[in-house]
Amino acid sequence: MLRIMAMAIALTIGVATTFVTPASAKEVCTERNRFLEQLAGSYAENTVGLGLANNGSVLEILTSKKGSWTILVTNPDGMSCVVATGNSWEQVPRSLIKGPSA
Secondary structure, X not given: OHHHHHHHHHXXXXXXXXXXXXXHOOOEEEEHHHHHHHHHHHHOOEEEEEEEOOOOXXXXXXXXXXXXXXXXXXXXXXXXXXXXEEOOOOOOOHHHOOOOOO
């Protein structure tokens, strides 16, 4: 009986997670300046790095001294969207970053 219940629970979890897709998550998008003001004011996050993607978008990483972080992508049309957020950001010292071997 216990074995059947365990299988039923595993099957239910498997079926439930099958239908949860990234498409069901809502994107959070607005003007870049609004994000920067809110992230600086609410989380003390500031830009620590950015880069240009092949499609012309700018990827931007914002972090705080407390370890919170946000990744924004600003499209060529000027609309910015939150791609990811999290905690426990750690800055890696440049001395620990190894370049490609020659």
